Amino acid sequence: MVFRYGRLTRSGGLDPRALTFAVLDLETTGLDPKRGARVCEVAVVRMRGDGTVxxxxxxxxxxxxxIPNAELHGITDTWVKGAPSFAQIAGDLLACLDGAIVVGHKLDFEEGFLAAEFARLGTPLSGIPGLCTLVAARTHLDRYGYRLPHLHHLLTGRWPTAEHSALGDARSLAALLTELVGAAPQPLYWDGPPPSALPQLPRTRLIAPRAAGLRKGSEGWLATLTARLPLMADAPPPRRSGLDDYQAMLAHALADGRVVGEEAEQLALLAARAGLTQETARGVHGEFLLRARDRAEADGVVTAAELRELQRAAKNLAVGHLISDLEEAAAAERARRSGPLKGWRLLPVGEGEQLAEVMDYAVDHGAAVAVNVTKTVRLVIAAEGVETPKTAQARQRGVPVLTPEEARKLLTAEVERHQREEALVADDRAEEVAARIAAEQASDKGAEVPEWHGFWRPRELTAAEYRARFVDRFADEPEPVFTPSSASAAGAAARNSGGCAGVLVLFTALVGAADTVAGLVG
Incomplete structure (x- = not known):
């Protein structure tokens, strides 16, 4: 057996929040490895029991x-073209499972395929700590509908995304485990073998991650594509040949300023062939936008049309932070033009520091600068003692002519008047009141009892009860086992049975009670 099964129990053990778990999911070409079915996708989410990924x-x-069953998981022969073989990823997979309790929903399914795949490599596995969440859910929750999507929705309030992709299902199971461990009505403990070191095989770091279940959503196709890729702590660099194709397709998709669903699917396929992860995909998207920005800035000025094009690309690529300075500058310019002196057209006459300062003040608050006396000029500001034909013409037309000091007083008064009008509906306590109400609402939510607590069994099922409800009724199905953590007769019984999701074995030694009946099924 690949796994030695433990369990989550209310009767004492190790605090699972401090343990490391490796949540595993496989997609396969069929249901039975003994009939030639093989693994076609694998994902692992390493996490602590407190939910930290x-x-x-x-x-x-x-x-x-x-691959004859693409309708089940969406993986076709085209998708796996150029993907690594199991032999090439075996070392990386073992490194992901090393030193952790492996978690699966009906873990005996994964167990059968891991046993077959590693046996082909001449590296049989055994004794890895395993937890079947199907067993845990049935043991503690009295609610039929124990499939992963239904349990995820029950415990988290959300339906899972990217179903039937290995990473999507592993993430869903990780969220389910987090909620079960962290929010159960009664504390749960790990009762089983501790994490242990696994055999080591050469690591290639070859990957072909699949971004499945794409949706446009509120943030766009490429944001979803990136989020569906794994967030790896040590991401390998993209493969150059696949990256070139991805970048070419990206340019094509963004040529008209928007990405459509068919283009997103094509990009997802090319992302897999390039070996992109969340980190490397964001890097590629950022480089793409920066190249476009360089072209826009080549002449020293980013026009409004160029900024709009950059904004569309940044939104599609989900890398808006790379042009935030341009957007802030444009916003500041718009705010300036809409300032309290908007509509004031001023004509400066002469030179001098005072004149320059008052004109800068006026422009910063939305005023425009004129070069001649026209009917739109509202004020002429002349340096002290300066008289020109322009000042004479202004007086003839009834346009005020002021010194810089006089103009500064007039303009300051106008700005302050505008600010007072804006403040008429303001209230200094607004932010304080909003924060207090938000805190009260959060407190109400915190006091709510999760709906799934209503399905919590008054006591966890005994082995005999579990067998009667979930095993004997399906006696013709394969029978996975729960393996006690200590060596005993129960361990011998376990070795004579099959995997995790349907069978029980004695765990008398594990629970330490003379009257404990035969062990837990998954």
Whole structure:
């Protein structure tokens, strides 16, 4: 057996919040590895039991055989073209599982495929600590509908995304485990073998992550594509050949300023062939936008039309921070033009520091500068003692002519008047009141009892009860086992049974009670 199964129990053990778990999901070409079915996608989410995600890993796997069941998971022969084989990713997968309790929903399914794949490599696995969340859910929750999507929705209030992709399902299961461990009505403990070191195989760091379940959403296709890729702690560099194709397709998709669904799917396929992760995809998207920005700034000026084009690209690429300075400058210019002196057209006459200062003040608050006396000029500001034909013409037309000092007083008064009018509806206590109400609402939410607590069993099922409800009724199904953490007769019984999701084995030694009946099924 690949796994030695433990359990989450209310009767004492290790605090699972401090333990490391490796949440595993596989997509396969069929249901039975003994009939030739192979792994075609694998994902692992490494996390602590408190919900802290430590690392993610995901890749398509070339199974070496045709894929007959693409309608179940969306993986076709085209998708796995150029993907690494299981032999090439075996070392990386073992590194992801090393030193952790491996978690799966009906973990015996993953167990059968791991046993077959590693046996082909001459590296049989055994004794890895395992937790089946199907067993845990049935043991503690009295609510039929134990499939992963239904349990995820019950415990988190959200339906999972990217279903039937290895990473999507692993993330859903990680969220489910976090809620079960952290928010159960009664404390749960880990009762099973501790994490242990696994065999080491050469690591290639070859990956072909699949971005599945794409949706445009509120942030756009490429933001979803990036989010569906694994967030790896140590991401390998993209493969150059695949990256060139991805960048070419990206340019094509953004040529008209928007990305459509078909283009997003094509980009997802090319992202897999380039080996992109969240980190490297964001880097590629950022480089793309920076090249476009360089072209816009080449003449020293970014026009309004160029800024709009950059903004569309930044929104599609989800890298708006790379042009935030341009947007802030444009916003400041718009605010200046809409300032309290908007509509004031001023004509400066002469030179001098005072004149320059008052004109700068006026322009900063929205005034425009004239060069001649026209009917739109509202004020002429002449340096002290300066008289020109322009000042004479202004007086003839009834346009005020003021010194810089007089003009500064007039303009300051106008700005202050405008600011007082804006403040008429303001209230200094507004932010304080809003923060207090938000805190009260958060307190109300915090006091709510999660709906799923209503399905919490008064006591966890005994082994006999579990067997009667979930095993004996389906006696013709394979019977996975729960393996006690200590060596005993129960361990011998476990070794004579099959995997995690349907069978029980004695765990008398594990629970330490003379009257404990045969062990837990998954």
């Amino acid at each position: 430590l690392d993610e890993y995901s890749t398509l796997v070339d199974p070496g055989v045709p």
